[in-house]
Amino acid sequence: MKLLSGAIVLILVLAGCATTWIKVDDAGRSYKNEHYSSTLPTGWMRLESDDGLVLSKDGILLQYISILFRPHKKAFEEIEKDSSPAMLPSELAELTIAEIKAGQDEGLPSLRILRNEPAEIAGHTGFGIHLQYKTADGLRMEMLLRGVVNDNGFYLIKYSAPTLHYFNRDRQVYETLVESIQL
Amino acid sequence: MSHHRGFFSLLLISVLAVTGCASTPSSKLHYTIKQDPGSRPLEQIVLLPVDIDVYEMSAGGVKEEVPEWSSTAENNVRNALLVTKDAGNTCCITRHVDSSSLTPDEQEILEEHLAFFNTVAANALWTTLPVNTAWHFKAEHFDYTLGDGLSFLKTKYDLDAGLILLGEDVVSTTGRKTTAFVGAMLGVAVPLGHSILMVGLVDFSTGDLLWMNHEVSTGSTDLRDPDSCTEMAHRLMQGYPGTLLVKGSNPQAGN
Amino acid sequence: MRNTLLVLAMMLLTACESTPIRPMQGLDDTRSLSPEERRLWHSAGEMDEKLENADYLYEDVALQAYLETVMQRIYPEYADSISVRIVDSPSLNAFALPNGSIYINTGMLSRLENEAQVATVLAHEGVHFTHKHSLQQRRSQKNSTAFSTGFGMVVGIPALGDLIALSSIYGFSKELEREADAEGFKRLQSAGYDVSQAPVTFEFLLAEVEALEIDEPYFFSTHPGLEERIQSFRELVEQHDKTNGYQGTEAYRTQVDKLQLELLADYLELSQHQSVLLILDRPDAFNRYPPSAWYHLGEAYRLRNEEGDTDRSVSAYRKAVQQAPEFAPTYRALGMYYMKNNEPVLADNYFNQYLELHPDATDRDYIEYYRSGLKAGK
Numbered sequence: 001m002k003l004l005s006g007a008i009v010l011i012l013v014l015a016g017c018a019t020t021w022i023k024v025d026d027a028g029r030s031y032k033n034e035h036y037s038s039t040l041p042t043g044w045m046r047l048e049s050d051d052g053l054v055l056s057k058d059g060i061l062l063q064y065i066s067i068l069f070r071p072h073k074k075a076f077e078e079i080e081k082d083s084s085p086a087m088l089p090s091e092l093a094e095l096t097i098a099e100i101k102a103g104q105d106e107g108l109p110s111l112r113i114l115r116n117e118p119a120e121i122a123g124h125t126g127f128g129i130h131l132q133y134k135t136a137d138g139l140r141m142e143m144l145l146r147g148v149v150n151d152n153g154f155y156l157i158k159y160s161a162p163t164l165h166y167f168n169r170d171r172q173v174y175e176t177l178v179e180s181i182q183l
Numbered sequence: 184m185s186h187h188r189g190f191f192s193l194l195l196i197s198v199l200a201v202t203g204c205a206s207t208p209s210s211k212l213h214y215t216i217k218q219d220p221g222s223r224p225l226e227q228i229v230l231l232p233v234d235i236d237v238y239e240m241s242a243g244g245v246k247e248e249v250p251e252w253s254s255t256a257e258n259n260v261r262n263a264l265l266v267t268k269d270a271g272n273t274c275c276i277t278r279h280v281d282s283s284s285l286t287p288d289e290q291e292i293l294e295e296h297l298a299f300f301n302t303v304a305a306n307a308l309w310t311t312l313p314v315n316t317a318w319h320f321k322a323e324h325f326d327y328t329l330g331d332g333l334s335f336l337k338t339k340y341d342l343d344a345g346l347i348l349l350g351e352d353v354v355s356t357t358g359r360k361t362t363a364f365v366g367a368m369l370g371v372a373v374p375l376g377h378s379i380l381m382v383g384l385v386d387f388s389t390g391d392l393l394w395m396n397h398e399v400s401t402g403s404t405d406l407r408d409p410d411s412c413t414e415m416a417h418r419l420m421q422g423y424p425g426t427l428l429v430k431g432s433n434p435q436a437g438n
Numbered sequence: 439m440r441n442t443l444l445v446l447a448m449m450l451l452t453a454c455e456s457t458p459i460r461p462m463q464g465l466d467d468t469r470s471l472s473p474e475e476r477r478l479w480h481s482a483g484e485m486d487e488k489l490e491n492a493d494y495l496y497e498d499v500a501l502q503a504y505l506e507t508v509m510q511r512i513y514p515e516y517a518d519s520i521s522v523r524i525v526d527s528p529s530l531n532a533f534a535l536p537n538g539s540i541y542i543n544t545g546m547l548s549r550l551e552n553e554a555q556v557a558t559v560l561a562h563e564g565v566h567f568t569h570k571h572s573l574q575q576r577r578s579q580k581n582s583t584a585f586s587t588g589f590g591m592v593v594g595i596p597a598l599g600d601l602i603a604l605s606s607i608y609g610f611s612k613e614l615e616r617e618a619d620a621e622g623f624k625r626l627q628s629a630g631y632d633v634s635q636a637p638v639t640f641e642f643l644l645a646e647v648e649a650l651e652i653d654e655p656y657f658f659s660t661h662p663g664l665e666e667r668i669q670s671f672r673e674l675v676e677q678h679d680k681t682n683g684y685q686g687t688e689a690y691r692t693q694v695d696k697l698q699l700e701l702l703a704d705y706l707e708l709s710q711h712q713s714v715l716l717i718l719d720r721p722d723a724f725n726r727y728p729p730s731a732w733y734h735l736g737e738a739y740r741l742r743n744e745e746g747d748t749d750r751s752v753s754a755y756r757k758a759v760q761q762a763p764e765f766a767p768t769y770r771a772l773g774m775y776y777m778k779n780n781e782p783v784l785a786d787n788y789f790n791q792y793l794e795l796h797p798d799a800t801d802r803d804y805i806e807y808y809r810s811g812l813k814a815g816k
Binding site: 076079086088089095097099101113116118125134136138 | 488491492493707708709774778800801803804807808
Binding site for chain 1: 299309310318320330390
């Protein structure tokens with residue numbers, strides 16, 4: 001669950017791994033898999049990878065939304081912890097933050113939690129986190145995370161963008177997508 | 184001032200590996216200018232602080248920055264661009280901003296925007312990779328922006344737009360060149376280094392990236408040498424729309 | 439055969455640096471750097487800037503001044519050249535840059551017991567600077583990678599040079615580290631420190647490495663084996679005057695003990711419960727840690743979640759309440775426990791106490807959510 005997963009995906013593309021980006025049109029807005037369904041934003045590009053679903057409008061270095069699903073067993077790979085259906089929202093948030101910090105690449109000691117509170121996904125109460133960090137160049141990045149558990153596993157919906165211009169511009173797209181999710 | 188551009192360099196070199204040589208057009212123009220060249224009149228265009236790192240690469244591939252060489256390369260590039268003129272002999276860029284003339288807060292804002300340009304440029308490059316055909320609409324409708332964070336340069340210094348220029352040069356030692364020679368005989372490619380220049384023209388009011396270009400040279404350019412550097416800088420500035428944007432000028436000039 | 443000959447010829451032609459590198463003789467040597475050294479110092483200066491701009495450093499003027507004083511006691515002639523900075527990280531690490539910037543992590547500081555032990559670490563790091571180990575290592579890399587590049591080409595693997603170059607910041611060669619130990623030991627003795635603390639420094643670090651199964655590059659793990667180092671320090675101690683030197687336990691703890699609770703909280707935030715248990719789950723732990731650390735011990739048991747840990751965690755929380763009644767997080771922890779064990783009245787009481795003690799709690803929204811659920815009977 002690395003914060004810089006967008007850059008890694010980019011490198012994989014350059015390495016020639018097969019990836020297929022598809023533009024979301026009106027006909028393709030409804031998305032469904034075995035774990036969840038959602039309404040995708042028109043005009044954005046989507047990519048399905050092993051990590052989950054990734055969406056971007058201008059390119060993953062400028063903004064991306066990702067939807068991840070993990071079974072409870074080793075849901076948190078970096079810290080080697082499981083999630084469980086009975087886990088409290090604050091406990092889930094605590095492990096998510098630990099996972100992010102444990103997986104952080106060099107350049108994220110500036111990570112700050114701006115907000116961490118209960119939040120809803122598909123009628124279930126989970127957590128909502130807003131964090132900020134600085135890259136090694138000094139570029140501020142912000143991230144929104146919404147997470148929840150049910151009997152099947154752990155769901156994490158993430159939005160990441162530079163603070164400059166892009167984060168606030170596309171934030172509502174993320175919020176609308178989260179509201180559309182059904183588990 | 185030195186930005187961490189390892190990822191960006193990796194990206195550009197990877198582009199070369201994927202495409203063979205830089206055969207795809209690298210110059211990108213904001214869609215509003217493509218649609219209407221006279222739509223973005225600008226009077227005062229300046230060169231922002233140039234940032235180039237020059238490294239020496241040893242026989243075994245160990246890379247070390249040489250600060251004196253970096254400074255020489257920056258001076259060479261600055262001098263090359265400040266004398267750039269179009270066919271009509273209208274000087275496009277006559278001023279450069281010295282970062283010491285900015286307040287500490289302004290320097291911090293500028294630094295972050297230069298880092299941001301690095302990211303935006305890398306992203307723009309990625310969307311135009313041959314393998315990324317699904318993203319090529321971004322090249323046709325080029326609308327990247329840095330936001331309005333640099334608008335203080337307009338209000339405080341009466342500047343309309345700025346050229347951002349980043350670069351990297353890797354110079355091989357004699358030992359490295361010998362290794363490459365022997366490698367060639369054995370049929371093994373040993374990289375000899377590269378020169379990379381990346382430029383962007385930013386509208387200070389809106390942050391729009393009006394034009395962007397890059398130039399990559401593998402082994403034949405030395406940014407420490409004024410003539411070699413000027414040649415590469417002039418190749419980089421081909422397609423520069425500056426004269427199209429100067430108020431009162433003939434919009435066809437420079438085509 | 440022809441190819442091999444060509445490669446060997448190429449290696450001979452390659453200009454391997456053979457000019458010996460002598461250690462600094464004094465401050466003047468820092469002002470007459472070779473072009474090669476200037477490049478290294480330039481890179482080091484950029485790393486200093488990056489560490490500072492990226493919020494890596496722990497800001498504590500008094501603690502930093504104290505460590506600088508220790509460094510000046512060990513290296514008085516380099517007072518203007520060597521600086522000590524503190525990295526805000528719970529990992530056990532310290533490192534030196536070629537320009538005399540020495541960094542030591544808060545994790546390392548919080549584990550050490552006295553000034554003589556931190557002096558052991560700082561003396562060791564200082565030798566990397568005075569004996570120009572970065573320059574030696576860099577030359578060795580350039581020469582060895584030239585060799586390995588040549589060799590690699592013969593067998594068809596040309597990329598070894600890059601790997602060695604990339605790993606240079608994670609420690610020096612065993613030979614250079616042994617020199618740093620030996621020369622650092624001399625400095626320790628000259629500065630009047632109790633040299634018997636030198637092997638002790640590494641003995642408890644060894645216990646930690648083994649208990650936590652640390653395998654990533656650390657201050658000591660890329661170095662000569664810890665056991666070997668402990669043995670060589672013991673031999674050095676035997677050879678030297680056994681008159682007790684300065685330990686400086688009280689002076690050290692006055693400066694450093696403020697880090698204790700912060701580090702425990704850092705470990706819990708990283709879900710590193712093993713580190714907290716290693717520190718606190720022993721009889722003498724609370725000689726050095728305040729009673730509120732019972733809460734941290736309880737949290738470590740909760741995170742470990744092995745058989746019997748729930749009872750252990752509650753027992754620890756109760757001790758925290760008895761001995762540190764003003765420490766708010768304990769009440770939250772007990773509230774969570776009773777909520778999960780279907781005792782809503784007790785849970786709500788503890789949550790209430792938590793918020794009364796800590797009205798600005800950043801997790802207030804979670805607590806209020808839980809309380810509303812308790813009241814609604816969920």
